[in-house]
Amino acid sequence: MSIAVVGVNHRTAPLEVRERFAHAPREVPASLQRVLSAGAGGGVLLSTCNRTEFYLAEPSDSTAETVWAILGERLGAGRNASEYGYFQRDRAAVRHLYRVSAGLDSMILGESQIQGQVREAWEASRPQAGPVLHRLFQSALLVGARVRSETALGSGAASAPSAAVALADKIFSRLAGRSALVLGAGDMAELAAGCLVSEGVRVTLVANRSYERARAIADQLGARALTLDEAWEHFATADIVLSSTAAPHAVVTWERVAPAIGRRGGRPLCILDLAVPRDVEPAVGQLENVFLYDIDDLQAVAAHAAAERHQEVPAAERIVSDEVERFWAWYGGLAVVPVLKEFRGRLDDVRAAELERALKRLPHLSPEDRAQVEQFSHALLNKFLHPPTIALKQAAQAGRGYGLLESLKKLFGLERPDGS
Amino acid sequence: MVLVPHLLALGLYGLATALALAPFAGLRPAPRALTLGAPLSGATAHVVGVAQVTPVGVAPVLSILALFLVLLQIVSERVFRASAVALFTGPLATGLVGLALLIGLGPGAAPSGGGNAWFILHVTLSVLGLALLALAFITAALYLLQFRELKSKRFGQVFRLFPPLERLDRLNHVALVAGFPALTLGVLLALGYAVRYAGGMHVDPAQIVWGSFTWVVLGSAVWMRVVRHWAGRRAAFASIAGFVAVVLVYLALKLAEPGTQRFL
CATH class of the missing domain: 3.30.460.30 (Glutamyl-tRNA reductase, N-terminal domain)
Structure with missing residues (x-):
């Protein structure tokens, strides 16, 4: 086995x-x-x-x-x-x-x-x-x-997309039902948008320099497609902005979005800039109730969580070791039962054969005496079998039965012809 | 029999404070059953103790205030999952119970004007209003700490263990909106009590000044939140300023009139 x-x-x-x-x-x-x-x-x-x-x-x-x-x-x-x-x-x-x-x-x-x-x-x-x-x-x-x-x-968010969720989660009491605006069509934005959607966030708008590409992603997410120039107005209403354009410079500038953010009435806005180079001008993050995070910030959150998780490894490994031994005890027990049965059966066959031979040599014994001798042979076998049986069962319970079992099979020729 | 439940409450509040502070000391957070169980057990003992004192004088009022703070802490954790509130309410309640024990608690005499139930209700509602104002201050402080953490991109213990900004803002709103009617009723009951039972009883002007000032502060905070729709950082600053003003006015009045026994 x-x-x-x-x-x-x-x-x-x-x-x-x-x-x-x-x-x-x-x-x-x-x-x-x-x-x-x-x-x-x-x-x-x-x-x-x-x-x-x-x-x-x-x-x-x-x-x-x-x-x-x-x-x-x-x-x-x-x-x-x-x-x-x-x-x-x-x-x-x-x-x-x-x-x-x-x-x-x-x-x-x-x-x-x-x-x-x-x-x-x-x-x-x-x-x-x-x-x-x-x-x-x-x-x-x-x-x-x-x-x-x-x-x-x-615990914690140990990957950049889950860190994006963790950050948004520290601003809004519930992510479910929040609206998100996605700028650009990068893989990272798509991945992070997927994480947010799994938390119940609704991606309502997808904006991209190319309208066709925006439309392709918007269709996947059940959102409306926009061009980038149409997106700035929506900074007044979106709760979360995910940005990951391929632009070589910042596209979300203070001039473009400050007027719209001013109309939010103090509601917080979480901007997750996942692009490299960054899409969002740092000045935007200085606006009241705007929380701007770039890819370095997400990685810092993830690294922090990962470091904390590493501290838990020894405790987790201890649990794994305990459970391995528990399983192995069960598994060892599973193997012990049929082998013990066969071992006992094999020795009982020997006992019965020897008893029969002995009784043939003692024909003068009364039925009562024959029964006594047979009783004696059973008792002797049981006495011999008791210590190895107990030792095997205990070893199996302790998860050490497998090696003993193999030895027993070899010593007493218990391997069946089919190899089981 | 007043002392034992108070001492028990003191010990359990101390334990609850230690449990709340433990994660900030790098220790593993305690199970939620324990962080809720310790203050809840303390509050149960505390109720038994408070039920045996007449709310006249500073010590019983401090004890009742501590009890309300702990009850509000439990509600904040159960309903809003804002366990960080215990960082403030825990030490505050422990300190207040300790102070009440130092000043001296004991079964007091009935108020001179009679009408005990009316008087107890007045004190209870007024102290509840004050406790809710304190809760608004605490949530505002937590809000500003978390806000600073998020803005400055520090992702330490405050970021991890404090509730989200919106939840703190909501709790602040609820505390103020619930505190105002409680304090208003408390003040109205005081007026009614004075007219109906106290007769010629002397009331310190300081009591009237402080009570009215607290009511105006709480009313203004509610007006700003509900009518002017203040929220977030602005509302948090207003809550903190209001609570600090109430405490400072109390201290000023206390210093101006040393030895005043009836003033709280």
Whole structure:
């Protein structure tokens, strides 16, 4: 019995490789089926933008090779996928999944999105997961939840887009229902707008130098498209302005927006300037009730949160270690029961055979005496079996049963012909 | 029996203050159940203590003011999730209870003019109005601190632990709008009490001056917020100026008339 993880993540493979390995949900069953056919009792495929990992129960020696073959096909040109990945077994594999679920293995330490992705992977692979991985993933989700509730690993905003949300959140008591104006069509603005939308902010206007590009993004966000020159008036009404144009100089100047901001009646305005070079003139930030932040500020917020999260790593790792031992105790117990049963059965067969032979040599014994001798043989066997049985059960409960079990199998020839 | 619940409240308010200050000292924030449970338990003991004193003289009034501050702190945290209010209300309530104990609390005599219930209601509503004015001051101070943090782009403990600006502004608005009718009723009850029960009872001019001044300050603050639609930083400055003026006038009157026993 064993558990393994085979895969790649953001530490071992560059983005262009991870992109190729990523599996769409519809591709998961077929890949898993191939891996299970190569020899495994169960499998779950976790595929996100930062990792593609096959979790396997009772894999055979050739299963990892099959995984690398599947991933290698996606790389093409005869490239070897295993160069980018890792293979871990047993406790290390369990620890790996628990760390992933807790956000300890994420690119942004402590991010919570991974927990949902672990759940989705488990649910998508459920028919092929098997009971051991079913239990493993269930416990991984609990470990993730425990780490988040008992440590501050997930606190603060540790990425620039989430820092944008955190800053807006410190100005407005509720982000839901706030209106946002997006200037420019940069990727960062789109990403930050997505974060704000997920908090309930309504992107009502998208302005760009090119009206067509503005319209394309506005259509995606359910907003109205404007040209940049039409946007300045809307500084009077928007709650949040996200700016990320490709202009080589500041486009949001004091002269352009001060009159509109003057009509806000003291309502706060949060301007998030995500462009490099900056889109918004610093003088705009001096206006009353205007809170202007540029990309450096967002990164400062994110860095601050990341530093605080790093302080929580030892506490989170302790929780992971505790839970790995707890799982391993359960898993060890699972393996002990059938082996003990077989061990006892094998010795009982020996006892019965020897008893039969002895009784044949003692025909003069009365039925009562024969029964006494048989009783004696049972008692003797039980006395012999008691200490190893207890020791194995205790070792299994302590998570150390696996090694003892292997020794027992070897010493008493308990390996079945089918290898189980 | 007055002393024990007050001492208990004092200890629990001290604990609540320590819990509120802990994150600023780099310690892990206490669970919400504890940050709410400590002041709530203190307030429960405090109610038992306050119920046994007659609100005549400085010490009982300080004790009632402390109780209202803690109750407002709990409401601020429960309803507005503004736990940072405890940074001010915690030490203030602890100090006020401590001061009341030092001055001397005890079951007092009934007011000379009789009409005890009327008098108690007058004191209770007036002190509630004052506590709400204090809450408006606290939220205004928190607002200005958070405003400065956000404007100067310092993303430290104040940024992390203080509530959003809008929430503080809203709490300030609610405190002023709720405080004004409470104080107005308190003042009206004082007038009614004087006419109906006190008869020829002597009332210090200082009491009348301070009570009227506080009412005018609170009324002006409400007028600015509700009629003139002041909000944000301007309203915060107005709240702070009003509360400071009320405290300074009280101190000036107290110094001008030392030994006045009935003046609060």
